[in-house]
Amino acid sequence: MAEEQNSRAAAVQARVMNPSYEIFMGLLSILSIINLVLLLFLQDPTLGYILVLVNTVLTCFFAMDFLFRFFTAPSKKEYMIRGYGWADFLSSLPFSQTNILRLFRLIKVYRLIKDFGFRHIGQAIIKDRADSALFTLVFIAILVLEFGSLGMLKIEADAPNANITTASDSLWYMIVTMSTVGYGDQYPVTTAGRVLGAAVILVGVGIFGTLTGYLANFFLAPRKKKEGEEQTPVQERLEALKELTAQQQQAIAELESMLEEKQN
Numbered sequence: 001m002a003e004e005q006n007s008r009a010a011a012v013q014a015r016v017m018n019p020s021y022e023i024f025m026g027l028l029s030i031l032s033i034i035n036l037v038l039l040l041f042l043q044d045p046t047l048g049y050i051l052v053l054v055n056t057v058l059t060c061f062f063a064m065d066f067l068f069r070f071f072t073a074p075s076k077k078e079y080m081i082r083g084y085g086w087a088d089f090l091s092s093l094p095f096s097q098t099n100i101l102r103l104f105r106l107i108k109v110y111r112l113i114k115d116f117g118f119r120h121i122g123q124a125i126i127k128d129r130a131d132s133a134l135f136t137l138v139f140i141a142i143l144v145l146e147f148g149s150l151g152m153l154k155i156e157a158d159a160p161n162a163n164i165t166t167a168s169d170s171l172w173y174m175i176v177t178m179s180t181v182g183y184g185d186q187y188p189v190t191t192a193g194r195v196l197g198a199a200v201i202l203v204g205v206g207i208f209g210t211l212t213g214y215l216a217n218f219f220l221a222p223r224k225k226k227e228g229e230e231q232t233p234v235q236e237r238l239e240a241l242k243e244l245t246a247q248q249q250q251a252i253a254e255l256e257s258m259l260e261e262k263q264n
Contacts, residue, residue, distance in 0.1 A: 018131060019116065023112075025061075025109075028061055028062070028142075033100070033102060036055075036099055039096070047154070047167070049167040050167050050171060053171065054145065054146045055096075055099070056094065059092060063092040065092070073085075084107065091104070130214055137211060137214075140203065144200060144203055144204075144207075145174050145178065149167070149173075149174045151196055152164055152188065152196055153166075155188070159193070164187075178204035179204060
């Protein structure tokens with residue numbers, strides 16, 4: 001039973017990408033659907049501009065994801081039909097009418113959880129902690145950029161002497177604050193805005209500190225060897241040792257034979 005589950009998990013792992021990446025794309029799909037709903041209910045065009053811009057960034061993610069899956073798929077026809085490639089393609093287009101098809105990516109995540117199992121997913125995430133942390137940080141950065149910009153603009157737009165009054169002002173402030181650069185050309189003047197700005201600074205320090213560690217590990221850490229690569233040199237040394245032992249035994253037998261002949 002255990003062998004069957006392991007073989008099934010291996011088969012599922014062969015047809016899906018990194019579990020952390022699959023979950024990351026699923027979360028982006030949920031976020032994009034939420035943005036579409038917010039666009040329907042928010043009447044403020046300035047706030048809507050932020051949502052449209054973030055959705056454009058998400059569309060780039062989905063487009064690159066589709067292209068990568070399509071060109072690396074063992075069978076492009078199977079991917080387009082059974083793997084919902086057609087939905088991936090339509091959902092990667094910059095049209096709000098087709099963005100709803102990003103729900104099909106949630107079906108992929110559901111299949112992953114159902115077939116792969118929570119235990120195997122957890123093991124895969126723990127094994128690839130660096131990649132999991134990277135995807136988590138990217139998703140958090142997108143959330144902070146979007147909802148931080150919406151919140152800051154909502155707080156500061158009508159405040160006296162405010163200098164964050166447009167969508168571009170709010171987005172620019174979030175980018176420079178989250179990246180810990182802080183040019184100072186845009187800044188909150190209200191107490192609530194400063195509290196939000198302080199929270200963004202703390203999150204930004206955590207994001208870029210972890211990102212720096214990830215990049216350092218990626219470029220400086222030795223390349224991970226696959227299991228087969230680790231076993232091959234050991235097996236070669238073992239075979240060489242066996243061969244050497246056999247030669248020694250043969251040499252000893254010949255010497256003993258020569259000694260016996262001399263004695264006789």
